[in-house]
Amino acid sequence: xxxxxxxxxxxxxxxxxxxxxxxxxxxxxxxxxxxxxxxxxxxxxxxxxxxxxxxxxxxxxxxxxxxxxxxxxxxxxxxx
Amino acid sequence: xxxxxxxxxxxxxxxxxxxxxxxxxxxxxxxxxxxxxxxxxxxxxxxxxxxxxxxxxxxxxxxxxxxxxxxxxxxxxxxxxxxxxxxxxxxxxxxxxxxxxxxxxxxxxxxxxxxxxxxxxxxxxxxxxxxxxxxxxxxxxxxxxxxxxxxxxxxxxxxxxxxxxxxxxxxxxxxxxxxxxxxxxxxxxxxxxxxxxxxxxxxxxxxxxxxxxxxxxxxxxxxxxxxxxxxxxxxxxxxxxxxxxxxxxxxxxxxxxxxxxxxxxxxxxxxxxxxxxxxxxxxxxxxxxxxxxxxxxxxxxxxxxxxxxxxxxxxxxxxxxxxxx
Ligand SMILES: CC(C)(COP(=O)(O)OP(=O)(O)OC[C@H]1O[C@@H](n2cnc3c(N)ncnc32)[C@H](O)[C@@H]1OP(=O)(O)O)[C@@H](O)C(=O)NCCC(=O)NCCS
Numbered sequence: 001x002x003x004x005x006x007x008x009x010x011x012x013x014x015x016x017x018x019x020x021x022x023x024x025x026x027x028x029x030x031x032x033x034x035x036x037x038x039x040x041x042x043x044x045x046x047x048x049x050x051x052x053x054x055x056x057x058x059x060x061x062x063x064x065x066x067x068x069x070x071x072x073x074x075x076x077x078x079x080x
Numbered sequence: 081x082x083x084x085x086x087x088x089x090x091x092x093x094x095x096x097x098x099x100x101x102x103x104x105x106x107x108x109x110x111x112x113x114x115x116x117x118x119x120x121x122x123x124x125x126x127x128x129x130x131x132x133x134x135x136x137x138x139x140x141x142x143x144x145x146x147x148x149x150x151x152x153x154x155x156x157x158x159x160x161x162x163x164x165x166x167x168x169x170x171x172x173x174x175x176x177x178x179x180x181x182x183x184x185x186x187x188x189x190x191x192x193x194x195x196x197x198x199x200x201x202x203x204x205x206x207x208x209x210x211x212x213x214x215x216x217x218x219x220x221x222x223x224x225x226x227x228x229x230x231x232x233x234x235x236x237x238x239x240x241x242x243x244x245x246x247x248x249x250x251x252x253x254x255x256x257x258x259x260x261x262x263x264x265x266x267x268x269x270x271x272x273x274x275x276x277x278x279x280x281x282x283x284x285x286x287x288x289x290x291x292x293x294x295x296x297x298x299x300x301x302x303x304x305x306x307x308x309x310x311x312x313x314x315x316x317x318x319x320x321x322x323x324x325x326x327x328x329x330x331x332x333x334x335x336x337x338x339x340x341x342x343x344x345x346x347x348x349x350x351x352x353x354x355x356x357x358x359x360x361x362x363x364x365x366x367x368x369x370x371x372x373x374x375x376x377x378x379x380x381x382x383x384x385x386x387x388x389x390x391x392x393x394x395x396x397x398x399x400x401x402x403x404x405x
């Protein structure tokens with residue numbers, strides 16, 4: 001099981017790879033769409049990359065509820 | 081009971097593409113034009129889907145008319161006479177009538193005499209399914225020369241006031257003529273379907289019912305589940321990503337095209353079809369339309385190896401490697 005810090009840095013790597021977000025910007029309070037300029041299709045790519053990396057399943061109807069980096073971290077923590 | 085054994089035929093060692101043709105409807109519709117009648121913008125459409133403009137057919141540009149135009153050009157490019165053709169398959173998901181089908185009429189209009197003819201509906205994968213079926217028919221001896229058409233008038237089945245679909249779907253037709261060869265020009269088709277996602281893209285029947293699509297679910301499926309199909313299409317044809325000169329997947333969304341190209345590890349000078357920018361999503365017409373644009377512009381050349389992929393409603397998918405005529 002990945003620790004919170006590992007999840008945060010793993011997610012930051014994915015965000016950089018998929019959407020070009022600088023890792024230092026990927027802090028828990030940031031909203032994907034409002035602050036990080038990640039659109040709904042990039043969210044789908046992030047979801048599939050998170051699924052591969054952390055072995056969790058993020059169905060489409062759950063994805064809509066993940067608004068911030070913090071939401072994603074806690075989703076992964078709960079479901080890994 | 082008769083014990084006479086049923087005899088089988090064998091056809092040619094392989095089938096090859098002999099000609100490609102396309103028909104683009106006259107009317108060009110830009111994103112700015114759409115922005116005048118619905119709450120959308122050039123910026124949104126270009127960044128999400130990559131479409132800059134599309135063609136919308138006018139009343140006289142029916143599925144059959146567009147098929148005849150594209151098929152006639154493919155025939156002319158092949159150098160064959162209509163009477164050489166003995167199989168006509170029309171792939172479409174937007175035929176105005178289920179019965180009669182379009183195939184026999186298209187054949188008749190082109191002067192093709194009494195060919196085997198049928199329509200095929202495999203959503204946006206239709207063209208690649210039809211190409212696979214026709215190439216196999218030539219190999220088994222059920223046909224010698226085949227005309228395969230992908231034609232759509234999606235504006236007939238799209239709610240043109242609904243921004244979630246109206247900005248995407250469009251009209252057009254593309255066609256290929258296939259014939260027998262020693263040296264195979266059409267690789268084995270790799271096809272399949274995921275029927276558990278049957279509701280993801282639908283054109284319900286009934287008065288006024290229009291096309292619906294669960295865009296994100298399809299996006300996820302297309303970007304994760306089809307890389308293997310593309311790899312299998314290359315493996316089964318005995319080629320590698322480095323051999324592919326042209327990558328021409330279904331033109332649904334530029335972002336899907338770019339992601340697939342990246343994951344495949346294609347060579348740096350592989351030409352990638354981006355006809356979606358000019359044509360929108362024309363479902364089963366998109367692959368031959370994209371190929372004909374690349375051949376016309378000179379970006380793709382005769383003899384190039386092209387990797388094709390169709391995917392869409394069903395959900396269905398089909399891919400194969402072909403050598404361009
Ligand atoms: C269709 C597709 C482009 C839609 O993109 P999307 O990001 O999933 O779009 P969504 O429906 O989630 O909409 C995202 C936002 O843009 C808005 N939007 C939708 N269409 C819009 C348009 N034409 N113009 C402006 N905004 C639009 C939505 O209302 C939504 O706004 P909100 O977040 O404020 O609610 C995309 O899902 C896609 O290409 N999927 C694959 C389709 C495919 O490959 N089909 C192949 C088979 S034919």
